Amino acid sequence: MLTQIALFLFLFQASPMPSAASGPQRADDLDAKLRTRVDSYQLQANNFVEALTRAASDFQIPMGVEWVNTAAAAARVSLSWKNATMREVLQAIVKTQPGFEMFVRTGVVHVLSPKLIPDRENPLKLDVNAFEVHDVSAESASRKLREIVKRTISPPSPQRGDGGGAGSGFSNIDDPKISVGLKNVTVGDVLDALALTSARRIWIITFKDDPTLTATGFRRTLTLWNNFPIPDGEQPIWDLLHWGDAIPDTVLGKK
Numbered sequence: 234m235l236t237q238i239a240l241f242l243f244l245f246q247a248s249p250m251p252s253a254a255s256g257p258q259r260a261d262d263l264d265a266k267l268r269t270r271v272d273s274y275q276l277q278a279n280n281f282v283e284a285l286t287r288a289a290s291d292f293q294i295p296m297g298v299e300w301v302n303t304a305a306a307a308a309r310v311s312l313s314w315k316n317a318t319m320r321e322v323l324q325a326i327v328k329t330q331p332g333f334e335m336f337v338r339t340g341v342v343h344v345l346s347p348k349l350i351p352d353r354e355n356p357l358k359l360d361v362n363a364f365e366v367h368d369v370s371a372e373s374a375s376r377k378l379r380e381i382v383k384r385t386i387s388p389p390s391p392q393r394g395d396g397g398g399a400g401s402g403f404s405n406i407d408d409p410k411i412s413v414g415l416k417n418v419t420v421g422d423v424l425d426a427l428a429l430t431s432a433r434r435i436w437i438i439t440f441k442d443d444p445t446l447t448a449t450g451f452r453r454t455l456t457l458w459n460n461f462p463i464p465d466g467e468q469p470i471w472d473l474l475h476w477g478d479a480i481p482d483t484v485l486g487k488k
Contacts, residue, residue, distance in 0.1 A: 264337065266294070281326075289435055303442050334346065366412060372433075431473075
């Protein structure tokens with residue numbers, strides 16, 4: 234069945250980032266931006282994820298990243314370009330990690346390695362029948378999405394109940410509130426919608442470099458902000474970033 238996405242946005246307060254207040258970016262707008270040439274661009278980054286997010290911030294590109302926390306991804310990235318398109322810049326960064334690919338879908342640049350995480354083990358591939366929030370922060374919307382996913386990955390026992398969930402980022406009171414309505418989508422589609430309608434323009438899901446699965450058969454995840462193991466009852470987790478947010482090295486390259 235074809236996925237149909239109904240997406241709407243209402244911004245109720247001014248944002249410190251004008252681009253975030255301008256509404257969702259259309260796919261054709263992003264394609265045009267990726268064809269734009271830059272005369273000269275240099276990139277120095279401490280790791281693969283930082284390189285991606287720095288370029289996304291410099292070019293103001295909505296981005297979703299799926300990666301596995303390996304030592305190779307923690308290597309420094311040093312690249313430079315002359316008269317290159319933004320697409321060529323991003324593709325060169327992606328190619329620093331074997332097996333990774335870049336594609337554009339629904340106005341978001343996606344970076345992932347299709348062979349790293351099978352679809353059946355990837356929580357982003359789970360179906361979401363309906364997702365709706367009104368006048369909330371991106372963090373609140375993200376928490377609601379995690380609660381939906383957790384019901385599949387770690388169904389609550391009668392004794393434990395639904396429980397609570399850890400956040401995926403720090404709240405910013407200056408961020409615009411958002412309203413989103415989606416039907417018949419995947420978890421990844423919802424994250425794309427949050428990136429397009431909020432000031433949190435980048436989402437990142439970090440999979441553990443360990444093939445051991447949860448009891449329900451999903452790959453475990455980490456947050457970039459600390460190296461504490463996430464209990465199965467709180468899986469999965471992802472991070473939502475503004476353009477320009479720093480990437481800590483707490484997790485990168487550590488199992």
